[in-house]
Amino acid sequence: MQLHVIARGKIGRTPEAELVDRYARRITWGMKITELPDRGGNVPPPPPGAVRTVALDERGRQLGSVEFARILERWRDEGVRETRFLIGAADGHDQGLRDGADLLIAFGAMTWPHMLARAMLVEQLWRATSIVAGHPYHREG
Ligand SMILES: C[S@@+](CC[C@H](N)C(=O)[O-])C[C@H]1O[C@@H](n2cnc3c(N)ncnc32)[C@H](O)[C@@H]1O
Numbered sequence: 001m002q003l004h005v006i007a008r009g010k011i012g013r014t015p016e017a018e019l020v021d022r023y024a025r026r027i028t029w030g031m032k033i034t035e036l037p038d039r040g041g042n043v044p045p046p047p048p049g050a051v052r053t054v055a056l057d058e059r060g061r062q063l064g065s066v067e068f069a070r071i072l073e074r075w076r077d078e079g080v081r082e083t084r085f086l087i088g089a090a091d092g093h094d095q096g097l098r099d100g101a102d103l104l105i106a107f108g109a110m111t112w113p114h115m116l117a118r119a120m121l122v123e124q125l126w127r128a129t130s131i132v133a134g135h136p137y138h139r140e141g
Contacts (some may be wrong), residue, residue, distance in 0.1 A: 001080050002047075003072075004083065007086075008038055009037075011115055014115065024126075027126050050079060051084065053103075054105055055104050056107070058109055061106065062105075062108065069129075072128050076132075
């Protein structure tokens with residue numbers, strides 16, 4: 001299953017970009033990042049086959065890392081081709097996008113800058129895929 005991060009804003013050559021690269025490089029599942037402008041632009045069309053959409057939003061569910069990993073594992077095992085992770089810009093997501101998502105997830109109730117949220121997401125994707133693989137990176141408790 002491809003993990004497709006669709007994120008608003010240009011990350012450029014920043015400390016956050018280094019973090020994103022550090023974790024993205026370790027992910028052995030298909031992994032792709034598409035940047036959109038802060039406003040406007042079109043979310044790329046989904047590939048053929050089953051697709052899931054996860055929107056990052058501070059009003060979303062606060063999942064544990066193992067719980068998040070098991071959701072991705074289940075979707076992969078169900079034959080989902082791509083899971084898309086949407087990160088908004090300063091204005092967040094519009095209501096239509098939130099309503100259309102399969103899952104809304106929050107990294108706590110606080111608001112984070114979108115570039116930090118991108119780095120945190122990619123770290124969690126690395127963590128989740130290593131949990132699914134039984135790799136010892138993640139420790140519970
Ligand atoms: C600066 S925030 C936007 C805040 C906006 N005022 C709102 O109400 O959604 C930019 C993006 O970062 C992500 N983000 C920020 N804080 C987050 C959190 N606690 N959990 C999940 N994603 C978060 C979301 O994708 C959000 O659209």
